Amino acid sequence: xxxxxxxxxxxxxxxxxxxxxxxxxxxxxxxxxxxxxxxxxxxxxxxxxxxxxxxxxxxxxxxxxxxxxxxxxxxxxxxxxxxxxxxxxxxxxxxxxxxxxxxxxxxxxxxxxxxxxxxxxxxxxxxxxxxxxxxxxxxxxxxxxxxxxxxxxxxxxxxxxxx
Amino acid sequence: xxxxxxxxxxxxxxxxxxxxxxxxxxxxxxxxxxxxxxxxxxxxxxxxxxxxxxxxxxxxxxxxxxxxxxxxxxxxxxxxxxxxxxxxxxxxxxxxxxxxxxxxxxxxxxxxxxxxxxxxxxxxxxxxxxxxxxxxxxxxxxxxxxxxxxxxxxxxxxxxxxxxxxxxxxx
Numbered sequence: 001x002x003x004x005x006x007x008x009x010x011x012x013x014x015x016x017x018x019x020x021x022x023x024x025x026x027x028x029x030x031x032x033x034x035x036x037x038x039x040x041x042x043x044x045x046x047x048x049x050x051x052x053x054x055x056x057x058x059x060x061x062x063x064x065x066x067x068x069x070x071x072x073x074x075x076x077x078x079x080x081x082x083x084x085x086x087x088x089x090x091x092x093x094x095x096x097x098x099x100x101x102x103x104x105x106x107x108x109x110x111x112x113x114x115x116x117x118x119x120x121x122x123x124x125x126x127x128x129x130x131x132x133x134x135x136x137x138x139x140x141x142x143x144x145x146x147x148x149x150x151x152x153x154x155x156x157x158x159x160x161x162x163x
Numbered sequence: 164x165x166x167x168x169x170x171x172x173x174x175x176x177x178x179x180x181x182x183x184x185x186x187x188x189x190x191x192x193x194x195x196x197x198x199x200x201x202x203x204x205x206x207x208x209x210x211x212x213x214x215x216x217x218x219x220x221x222x223x224x225x226x227x228x229x230x231x232x233x234x235x236x237x238x239x240x241x242x243x244x245x246x247x248x249x250x251x252x253x254x255x256x257x258x259x260x261x262x263x264x265x266x267x268x269x270x271x272x273x274x275x276x277x278x279x280x281x282x283x284x285x286x287x288x289x290x291x292x293x294x295x296x297x298x299x300x301x302x303x304x305x306x307x308x309x310x311x312x313x314x315x316x317x318x319x320x321x322x323x324x325x326x327x328x329x330x331x332x333x334x
Contacts, residue, residue, distance in 0.1 A: 015237060015238065015239050024231075025231065025233060025238070028230060028231035029230055029231050029232075029233065030228070030230065031228030031229060031230045032192070032228070032229040032230065034214060034217055034218045034221060034229075035214075036197070036199065036210070036214065037196055037197060038198065038229075039194075039196060039198075040196060050196055054194050054195070054196075057194055057231070058194055060231075061191075063237075064234055064237065065233065065234060065237045065238065066231045066232060066233050066234070067232045067233065067234050067326065068190070068191050068231075068232050069191050069192060069194070069230070069231045069232070070188050070189065070190070070191040070192040070229060071185070071188050071189070071192065071217070071220075071226045071228075071229050072226065072227040072228055072229070072230055072232065073185065073189070073225065073226060073227070074224055074225055074226065074227050079175075079176070079177070084274065084286075086281070088280070098324050101324075102324060102325045107325060108325075108326075109323075109325060109326050110323075110324035110325035110326075111243075111320040111322070111323060111324060112320060112321045112322040112324055113245065113318040113319065113320050113321065114318060114319050114320075114321055115316070115318045116280075117280070117281065117318075119324070120245070120318070120320075121324075121325070147277045147280065147281060148275075149274040149275055149277070149281075150274065150275070151272040151273065151274055152272075152273045152274060152275060153255075153256065153259060153272065153273035154271075154272055155259040155260050155262065155263030155271040155272065155273070156260075156263030156264065156268065156270070156271045157227075157269070157270050157271075160269075161233055161235050161238050161240055161290065163238050163239065
């Protein structure tokens with residue numbers, strides 16, 4: 001896999017989803033109920049059969065419309081470390097440094113952004129003390145400074161993309 | 164429309180079975196009618212206990228929820244704008260809370276400045292199907308923050324370089 005996944009080539013037009021896909025995407029972003037036969041429960045809410053729901057969900061995952069379906073862990077609550085970090089990388093070095101940074105298992109997400117600080121990534125570790133160590137290792141692997149920006153206060157997280 | 168983060172007392176300790184359940188599901192929950200029973204078979208636990216443990220981890224905030232994670236680009240939300248604000252320190256908690264209440268702000272955090280390179284201390288993520296939509300949302304944030312901010316900018320993402328989610332190591 002290439003280190004750099006460019007945005008979808010066909011994004012000039014908005015994607016179109018069937019009514020069933022739309023309802024499944026919207027409903028399942030808000031969470032599966034903690035009950036026995038949870039997919040049947042959601043299918044019932046949406047007026048689908050359990051098999052239709054499971055099939056649609058699998059298809060959305062296969063097409064990578066959904067990147068995963070499962071528990072969303074809260075690293076901080078798991079006792080681990082989590083931080084956002086940024087780097088300023090010259091354009092000609094960007095691809096090389098991307099590979100060096102992405103090689104770290106502790107780097108969970110990494111985005112290129114249009115700013116002087118042009119690389120932004122999330123560092124997640126099982127032990128909070130390891131954040132500083134990982135950042136120091138990224139600095140020595142790349143030769144560039146890493147600006148560590150751990151959250152100091154969390155005001156809200158509500159990720160929901162209606163379609 | 165949106166889900167709030169459940170906050171918990173810090174210090175929920177994952178026991179060995181919780182860890183095994185996390186390891187078994189970090190790639191995804193089984194897509195079968197009885198996912199708890201399937202996981203239970205793998206780990207030698209009754210379905211009831213698997214479900215009860217998931218419920219407890221969710222109540223404790225270790226798991227935010229069991230849900231679908233979309234690729235927002237593929238849903239048509241092409242513009243991912245990290246709006247960042249240089250807010251007076253004495254106003255930031257209040258402003259952060261008010262900005263976080265805006266329905267279109269997906270994440271809102273206070274983070275440290277790194278002067279002289281980085282002066283922004285409030286981060287509010289917004290998404291849109293166009294740059295104009297993101298800019299319109301940023302101006303709604305500005306209307307809330309008013310003159311408690313000395314300046315702001317929007318950092319658009321131009322490529323996803325990596326997206327694997329949080330993972331426990333199988334050690």
